[in-house]
Amino acid sequence: MASDGRFCLEPAPLADREAIELAHDPEYVSAFLEGTLSAPAIRRIGFPWSEELVQRTMASVGSTLAATKQALANHWGGTLAGGTHHAFRAEGSGFCVFNDIAVAAQWLRTNNRANRIAVIDLDVHQGDGTAQIFRDEPNVLTLSVHCEVNFPFRKQQSKIDVSLAEGVGDAEYLRTLEETLSRVFEFGPEFVFYQAGADPLYSDALGKLKLTHAGLIARDRMVMEAVRERGSPFVITMGGGYSKPIENTVLAHFEPPRKFLGSDESDSQEGQGEQTGRCRAYEVNRIVIHPSTAFDGRADQAVNNGAKEPR
Numbered sequence: 001m002a003s004d005g006r007f008c009l010e011p012a013p014l015a016d017r018e019a020i021e022l023a024h025d026p027e028y029v030s031a032f033l034e035g036t037l038s039a040p041a042i043r044r045i046g047f048p049w050s051e052e053l054v055q056r057t058m059a060s061v062g063s064t065l066a067a068t069k070q071a072l073a074n075h076w077g078g079t080l081a082g083g084t085h086h087a088f089r090a091e092g093s094g095f096c097v098f099n100d101i102a103v104a105a106q107w108l109r110t111n112n113r114a115n116r117i118a119v120i121d122l123d124v125h126q127g128d129g130t131a132q133i134f135r136d137e138p139n140v141l142t143l144s145v146h147c148e149v150n151f152p153f154r155k156q157q158s159k160i161d162v163s164l165a166e167g168v169g170d171a172e173y174l175r176t177l178e179e180t181l182s183r184v185f186e187f188g189p190e191f192v193f194y195q196a197g198a199d200p201l202y203s204d205a206l207g208k209l210k211l212t213h214a215g216l217i218a219r220d221r222m223v224m225e226a227v228r229e230r231g232s233p234f235v236i237t238m239g240g241g242y243s244k245p246i247e248n249t250v251l252a253h254f255e256p257p258r259k260f261l262g263s264d265e266s267d268s269q270e271g272q273g274e275q276t277g278r279c280r281a282y283e284v285n286r287i288v289i290h291p292s293t294a295f296d297g298r299a300d301q302a303v304n305n306g307a308k309e310p311r
């Protein structure tokens with residue numbers, strides 16, 4: 001991704017505790033950072049506690065915060081991590097310790113950089129943690145489009161939930177998304193977060209939907225075009241992806257930005273009349289990375305993949 005010169009990849013800064021506490025209970029934050037969470041709380045997260053996990057977690061949230069600041073300056077920012085949407089205010093879940101998007105959204109609001117914020121979560125699993133954190137906050141619209149018969153089995157209530165049946169493919173998915181996105185933009189968001197999980201892909205071991213690669217690219221294009229049309233700054237994060245082979249997930253995560261963000265294709269679709277600073281801004285953006293792979297996950301994902309360690 002870095003090799004074509006359109007993207008700048010750099011290591012993520014670590015988030016600081018103060019930022020984390022904008023979206024999380026201080027006692028929970030302390031217990032995680034100090035390694036004093038209860039055994040059931042650790043089990044619910046799904047990872048054994050370690051200093052490395054703390055570093056990784058703070059880098060993951062830090063990457064989304066850095067991408068958010070980038071987006072304020074240049075309209076969009078991205079991270080090769082994040083999307084840990086199963087983390088609740090006072091507990092972790094499904095391999096998610098802290099909710100990076102919730103932290104970044106709260107950072108924007110606290111610093112008066114944006115008030116009305118939309119979270120578009122298209123991971124195949126419901127964004128239950130994000131829904132819970134913003135349940136009583138009218139200025140944050142949470143959308144989750146997910147497969148109904150999938151983790152988490154006890155769903156939370158997002159502002160907009162779209163529960164799809166098992167086996168839904170490209171046509172129905174894209175039709176539904178188009179209708180749903182219009183509701184998101186009726187809300188008038190000043191900033192948009194996009195959790196672009198790649199696990200609705202047909203080859204995903206946990207997804208239960210049947211989107212093709214072309215369908216997933218069309219999904220991402222639809223979101224990015226809709227956001228750009230409205231001119232809102234936005235951040236794209238990763239999310240889940242458990243394809244067999246895993247190369248399908250990698251392709252699904254990287255093709256959309258390659259094809260669309262700051263690309264020739266995007267320029268030609270815009271037309272010469274639209275060659276504005278906004279387009280150029282996309283070209284100079286960077287993607288923030290951190291040293292390990294993104295995930296959202298469910299507790300049995302590591303077992304399914306035969307892995308003993310987080311990946």
Ligand SMILES: [Zn+2]
Pocket residue numbers: 123124125197199239240241296297
């Ligand atoms: Zn997922």
